[in-house]
Amino acid sequence: xxxxxxxxxxxxxxxxxxxxxxxxxxxxxxxxxxxxxxxxxxxxxxxxxxxxxxxxxxxxxxxxxxxxxxxxxxxxxxxxxxxxxxxxxxxxxxxxxxxxxxxxxxxxxxxxxxxxxxxxxxxxxxxxxxxxxxxxxxxxxxxxxxxxxxxxxxxxxxxxxxxxxxxxxxxxxxxxxxxxxxxxxxxxxxxxxxxxxxxxxxxxxxxxxxxxxxxxxxxxxxxxxxxxxxxxxxxxxxxxxxxxxxxxxxxxxxxxxxxxxxxxxxxxxxxxxxxxxxxxxxxxxxxxxxxxxxxxxxxxxxxxxxxxxxxxxxxxxxxxxxxxxxxxxxxxxxxxxxxxxxxxxxxxxxxxxxxxxxxxxxxxxxxxxxxxxxxxxxxxxxxxxxxxxxxxxxxxxxxxxxxxxxxxxxxxxxxxxxxxxxxxxxxxxxxxxxxxxx
Numbered sequence: 498x499x500x501x502x503x504x505x506x507x508x509x510x511x512x513x514x515x516x517x518x519x520x521x522x523x524x525x526x527x528x529x530x531x532x533x534x535x536x537x538x539x540x541x542x543x544x545x546x547x548x549x550x551x552x553x554x555x556x557x558x559x560x561x562x563x564x565x566x567x568x569x570x571x572x573x574x575x576x577x578x579x580x581x582x583x584x585x586x587x588x589x590x591x592x593x594x595x596x597x598x599x600x601x602x603x604x605x606x607x608x609x610x611x612x613x614x615x616x617x618x619x620x621x622x623x624x625x626x627x628x629x630x631x632x633x634x635x636x637x638x639x640x641x642x643x644x645x646x647x648x649x650x651x652x653x654x655x656x657x658x659x660x661x662x663x664x665x666x667x668x669x670x671x672x673x674x675x676x677x678x679x680x681x682x683x684x685x686x687x688x689x690x691x692x693x694x695x696x697x698x699x700x701x702x703x704x705x706x707x708x709x710x711x712x713x714x715x716x717x718x719x720x721x722x723x724x725x726x727x728x729x730x731x732x733x734x735x736x737x738x739x740x741x742x743x744x745x746x747x748x749x750x751x752x753x754x755x756x757x758x759x760x761x762x763x764x765x766x767x768x769x770x771x772x773x774x775x776x777x778x779x780x781x782x783x784x785x786x787x788x789x790x791x792x793x794x795x796x797x798x799x800x801x802x803x804x805x806x807x808x809x810x811x812x813x814x815x816x817x818x819x820x821x822x823x824x825x826x827x828x829x830x831x832x833x834x835x836x837x838x839x840x841x842x843x844x845x846x847x848x849x850x851x852x853x854x855x856x857x858x859x860x861x862x863x864x865x866x867x868x869x870x871x872x873x874x875x876x877x878x879x880x881x882x883x884x885x886x887x888x889x890x891x892x893x894x895x896x897x898x899x900x901x902x903x904x905x906x907x908x909x910x911x912x913x914x915x916x917x918x919x920x921x922x923x924x925x926x927x928x929x930x931x932x933x934x935x
Contacts, residue, residue, distance in 0.1 A: 512646040517704050518637030521630050524584075524696045525650060526657040528626055531689035533661020534682050536620035542679035546602040556607050556618075561865065563612030564623030565858045571625040572632075572854025573719035576706035576847045580629050581697060583850075587625050588694040591615040595687030599680055615690075620658055625850075626693075628857050632849030633704045635841045640909035643842065644791065645783035647834035655776040706847040719851025723844035726905065727852045730840060733898045734856050735863035740890035742867025743874065743883040744806065749822070755878040757815035767819045774823060775830040782834045790910050791839040795832040796899045800892060802828035807888035810881020842907030 512518070543553045567590075575583040594614020598607060610616070615624035631647075638646045668678030720727055746768055753759040753767070786794040805825035812818035837853075844852045874882040 512638045512642040512649060514646060515637040515701075515703065517700050518634060518646065520696055520699055521634055521637070522650060522653050524626070524693055525630065525654045527689055527692050527696065529620075529622070529654045529658040530661035530664070531686050532617040532620050532622070533658040533663075534665040535661075535686045536617055537662050537665035538679045538682050539616070539618050542598075542676070542683060543607075545676040545679055548602070548604055548607075552604045556604065556611055559608040560611035560616040560618050560623065561861070564615065564617075565861055567613070567615075568623075568625050568628060568854045568858050569718070572628045572850045575625065575629050575850035575854075576632070576719060580633060580704055580706065580850060581700050583625060584629055584697045584700075585694055587615060587629075588690050588697055591624070591693070592687050592690030595683060595690060599683040599687060620662065622654075622857075625854060628853035629850050631837055631841060631853040632706070633700075635838075635849070636703060636707070636846070640842070640907070641787075642783075643907075643909070644786045644834055644838040647837045648779040648782045651830075651834050651837075652776055652779045655772070655779075659772070706849065718855060720848050720855070721845070723848045723852060726843055727840075727848070727855055729901055730852075730898075731856045731859035733894055733901065734836070735859040736897070737891055737894040738860035739863040739867050740887045740894065742864040743870070743887040743890075745864070748875075748883060752875060752878060752881070752883060753815065753818070755875065756881070757818065759815055763815065763819075767822065770823050771826040774826040778827050778830050779834055782831045785831065786835050786838070791835045791842070791907055792899065792902055794835045795839065796895045798828050798831040799895050802831075803888040803891040803895065806891070807885050810884040839907060842909075843902075843905050 514522075540553055540557075543556060548556070567587075571583050571587065591614055594610040594616050597610035597614070598616065601607065615626070617623045630650075634646055634650060635643050665682065668674075668681050671678075673681055717724065750759075750764045750768065753764060759767075782794065785798065789797065802825050805821055805828070809818050809821045809825070812821055840852055840856060841849050874886060
């Protein structure tokens with residue numbers, strides 16, 4: 498039996514969660530805080546160790562590729578072998594990788610540690626943690642508050658990551674400059690893994706998958722009944738993420754520099770504002786989804802944001818282009834918690850880890866490909882081609898996912914939600930072989 502919900506009946510944007518749910522908020526905060534400071538200093542640290550640009554790039558590639566491979570492998574078995582075990586194993590690997598980075602300067606050893614451990618050069622989630630936590634979160638809250646839980650979870654992660662980036666300055670404030678300061682932060686990253694291990698140990702048995710697999714169903718990549726649904730979602734999410742790869746923050750900043758001559762002060766203000774607005778928009782996701790549904794929220798808030806993205810390219814001044822980008826960020830992230838909530842709602846409970854892992858890797862891999870095309874797209878900055886291409890592809894994604902999934906609804910949109918957070922198991926047992934409702 499699940500633990501009692503903590504704080505039932507509180508403000509609509511703050512979900513009622515079991516103790517396991519609050520633990521997941523804590524683990525997300527610890528982890529993204531550590532990712533935040535490591536991503537700021539990792540390149541500088543490797544350079545101070547004596548690695549050249551090629552070797553640093555190889556370590557980064559190993560970290561990203563290894564994170565994807567470990568995500569696929571561990572999430573495929575997490576629901577069967579135990580989510581708590583997989584999370585604890587991931588924390589151990591993260592701690593070992595951090596320790597290796599702190600004590601050696603050998604590129605081959607660093608690459609090996611980056612592949613097997615959880616090293617984030619981007620400040621974003623790598624490895625199996627996010628996927629497994631996303632699988633557990635729906636079991637810690639009623640269906641009606643699942644989207645609010647994902648929204649709050651994303652707010653916590655975003656704010657913790659921002660604070661982590663600020664924390665990268667602490668060694669310098671303590672008088673530790675250069676290599677000594679960087680190494681202190683790398684050890685702090687390893688220590689964060691120990692904190693994660695202690696927090697994961699406190700998760701209850703209610704965090705484990707609720708087995709719903711039909712007799713004779715043969716899992717592949719951890720999926721059985723919902724395989725068709727997950728593969729279609731992963732393919733569509735990859736299109737969206739590939740489009741987003743044309744307008745990642747560093748490339749947008751570079752375009753503002755090329756097109757308008759924006760300096761670092763202006764760029765800092767623009768992207769600070771964009772990130773704050775994106776984080777605040779998470780709070781609106783759940784109320785909108787309750788009114789119009791998860792899939793409609795994903796699509797009909799995303800479509801206008803993509804039109805605004807294309808309009809950035811047409812603005813004649815820095816001020817207008819920045820304003821268009823900021824307004825776009827008020828809408829562009831509303832689909833994040835709704836997408837996560839929808840994915841977890843329409844797959845069987847014992848496929849959630851695998852579904853989250855596969856869709857996460859599809860998004861990450863697709864986003865990694867797009868920047869390779871941006872050189873040609875930026876050849877004539879006045880055309881703003883990255884914004885046009887990204888916006889057009891994202892509109893194709895919006896229309897395609899609406900057409901493909903408009904008949905597949907989450908449980909809270911089909912019937913009144915029950916008080917049990919385990920209620921999501923019932924619809925999953927009535928799905929057909931590809932995960933669609935019978």
